[in-house]
Structures are given as C-alpha cells and as structure tokens.
Amino acid sequence: MRAAIRTTYEVTEQETGERLDKWLTERLQEDDVDISRSVVQQWLKSGLIARRPAGKVKASDAVEDGQQYDVEVPEEEPFTVLPDDIPIDIVYEDDDVVVVNKPRGLVVHPAAGHPRGTLINALFAKGIKLSSLGGEMRPGVVHRIDRDTSGLVMFAKTDRAYYALTEQLRHHTVERKYIAIVHGRMGHESGTIEMPIARDPQDRQRMAVIEGGKRAVTHFQVIERFDKYSLVECRLETGRTHQIRVHFAEIGHPLAGDQVYGRRHTLPIDGQALHAQTLGFDHPATGELVTLTSELPTDMAGLIENLQAGRIG
Numbered sequence: 387m388r389a390a391i392r393t394t395y396e397v398t399e400q401e402t403g404e405r406l407d408k409w410l411t412e413r414l415q416e417d418d419v420d421i422s423r424s425v426v427q428q429w430l431k432s433g434l435i436a437r438r439p440a441g442k443v444k445a446s447d448a449v450e451d452g453q454q455y456d457v458e459v460p461e462e463e464p465f466t467v468l469p470d471d472i473p474i475d476i477v478y479e480d481d482d483v484v485v486v487n488k489p490r491g492l493v494v495h496p497a498a499g500h501p502r503g504t505l506i507n508a509l510f511a512k513g514i515k516l517s518s519l520g521g522e523m524r525p526g527v528v529h530r531i532d533r534d535t536s537g538l539v540m541f542a543k544t545d546r547a548y549y550a551l552t553e554q555l556r557h558h559t560v561e562r563k564y565i566a567i568v569h570g571r572m573g574h575e576s577g578t579i580e581m582p583i584a585r586d587p588q589d590r591q592r593m594a595v596i597e598g599g600k601r602a603v604t605h606f607q608v609i610e611r612f613d614k615y616s617l618v619e620c621r622l623e624t625g626r627t628h629q630i631r632v633h634f635a636e637i638g639h640p641l642a643g644d645q646v647y648g649r650r651h652t653l654p655i656d657g658q659a660l661h662a663q664t665l666g667f668d669h670p671a672t673g674e675l676v677t678l679t680s681e682l683p684t685d686m687a688g689l690i691e692n693l694q695a696g697r698i699g
Contacts, residue, residue: 391655393521393523393524393605394431394454394455394457394519394521395413395457396408396454396519396552397450397455398451400447400624401451402450403447405446406430406443406444406447406448406455407426407430407446410435410457411426412502412585417521420633430457433696434457435456435517437455438454441502454667458656467496467550467688468501468510471511472505472507473508473663474489475680476487477649477678478678479514481543482542482544482670482671483539483541483543483547484509484514485495485541485665485678486509488536488662488682489658489683490534490656490685491534492505493505494531497523500531508608515549517545519542519548519668520542526548527541529540529560531623531660532628532631534643534656534657535657535662536567536658536683536686537564537663538664538665538678538680542595542670544670546585547670548640554668560665562625562666563621564619564620565617565641565661565663565694566620566641566659566660566668567616567617567689568618568641568661568677569614569615569639569642570614570616571612571614572611574608575607575608576606578606579603579634579637580601580603581632582595582597582598582600583596583599583627583629591646592646593626593629593632595636600626602624602632602633603622604621604629604633605621607619609618612699614699615653615695615699619663628646628647630660631644631658631660641659642659642689644658645657653699654689655685655689659689661683663678664677665679
C-alpha cells in the first residue's frame with residue numbers, strides 16, 4: 387500500500403472561514419471522488435493531508451484565502467493516464483497552454499471508476515504533455531465543463547501556466563461566455579443571478595441554491611425569444627459546479643435537455659443545451675490577452691434554426 391499525492395487544493399477568498407474537513411470533502415466530491423466527511427477526518431488524523439508550506443492540521447481548522455493543501459490517497463498501484471485515440475478539436479496550442487473545443491458527451495478528465503475515454507486521455511494520445519499540477523487524474527486541468535456541455539476548455543502544459551491561469555480564475559479575470567437555450571420566454575433583456583450554491587444535502591450528485599453556500603454569480607443577456615424558449619448568453623463571474631444549470635432552474639427557466647435540473651418534456655438534444663463559446667485569458671508567459679471563440683455544435687445550431695422557423699417549441 388502506497389500513498390500518492392493526488393492533487394493540491396487552494397482556498398479561495400469566498401471559502402475563507404470554512405472548517406477544513408467540510409471544505410476538503412466538498413472539493414474532493416466536486417472532483418468525483420466518492421468520499422465522506424468522516425473519511426476525510428481519518429485522513430487528517432493519519433497525516434495524509436498537509437498544509438503548504440508546512441504545519442499541523444486538524445479537522446476543525448478554519449481555512450484561509452490562499453492556503454494550499456496536499457491531499458494523499460492510499461492506493462494499491464499508482465494511477466497512470468493511458469492514451470485513447472479520440473478525435474478532438476484543438477483550437478489553440480503553444481508551449482504553455484492548450485485549448486480544446488470539447489464535444490458534448492466527453493468527460494474532461496479521468497475519475498474513480500472512469501479511467502479511460504476522457505479528454506485528458508485523448509490529449510495524451512496526441513503526445514501533448516501537461517503540467518503535473520492538479521493531480522494524477524487531473525494533470526494540467528485549470529477548469530472543467532460538464533460532460534454534457536460542449537465548448538472551450540483550457541489546460542496548462544507547464545507549472546508556470548497552471549499557477550497563472552488558476553490565479554486568474556480565482557480573481558475572476560478569465561472571460562467565460564456560454565450560449566444556452568432555456569425553457570420559457572424570459573421577461574428581462576439582461577440581468578444578474580447571484581445565489582449561493584452548495585452540494586444538495588439530499589442528493590450528493592446534485593448542486594442546489596443553499597443559504598451559506600459558495601458565492602455564485604451569473605450574468606445573462608437574452609439573444610432571442612421563441613414561443614416557449616429563449617436563447618441566452620451567459621457570462622460567468624464565478625465558476626461553481628453546475629452554476630448556470632442551477633441558477634436558471636432556480637429562476638424558473640431550466641436549460642433545455644437538462645436531465646438533472648430540467649423538465650421532462652423538452653427539446654430533442656442529448657444533454658443540456660449549453661455551449662462554452664468564448665474563453666479569454668491573459669497569456670501566462672507574455673501577458674497578452676488571448677480570446678477564443680467556437681461555433682455552436684450542430685445539435686444546438688439545428689435546434690435554434692428549428693425554433694426560429696417555428697418547427698418546434
């Protein structure tokens with residue numbers, strides 16, 4: 387039995403003050419690690435969790451902005467990412483960063499019980515080397531989008547890039563715009579949804595708007611209205627798990643095709659009608675602004691065309 391560092395987690399300003407065991411449990415669960423708070427408490431007692439640069443930790447510690455924690459998990463064998471020859475659309479690549487236009491249905495990185503067939507496996511098959519920061523299952527992963535969301539996602543190829551890009555995300559300076567089809571005709575042309583989000587205590591697989599949850603802010607602009615649906619551009623200020631899906635469901639306009647937060651009768655699409663269309667960041671080496679866009683996938687483009695023609699909805 388060996389202990390391997392799986393990942394390093396950093397506390398954000400909004401998370402300051404949370405108990406260490408609660409904070410770590412939520413962060414691990416967000417990364418698809420099937421773990422309970424009691425197990426995290428055992429790891430803390432066993433010394434499998436350490437604060438950088440050094441120092442003893444206990445479950446009741448209050449985390450502070452900028453603190454970093456290394457988490458080790460006992461494993462029989464070290465995890466190795468294996469290459470999978472999956473076609474992917476690389477829209478940008480240099481020595482520091484690679485950005486991929488992810489298709490709907492593809493998982494971003496391996497997880498427990500899902501070691502193959504992910505975007506990371508596809509990048510490895512192309513010989514692309516990623517930063518080891520992020521952990522064995524998430525090398526170079528700066529941010530994620532859901533399996534059934536399409537669009538732009540970026541990865542760090544160097545440690546310098548990983549630190550720079552995650553810092554930009556932490557300070558909300560990365561531009562992330564999504565296009566969504568939502569149920570109902572939205573009454574406002576634009577607006578901001580600010581509702582705290584946390585894991586649903588009744589169902590660990592879902593997120594929910596919960597008092598005391600993490601700050602979550604989504605800005606939106608209505609692009610076009612149809613009979614029973616609206617086409618909306620969403621801009622993330624924060625990036626909580628399932629944020630857009632939870633926010634729009636909460637205000638009565640769930641995303642079309644969302645099998646978790648949406649409605650039973652919806653548009654014919656395999657997954658939520660959500661596409662990460664625009665990604666903008668300061669290059670970690672040059673400091674120059676990089677702004678990338680991607681076209682809507684054919685399934686969403688087809689739905690919009692049919693909605694505009696009145697053939698559906």
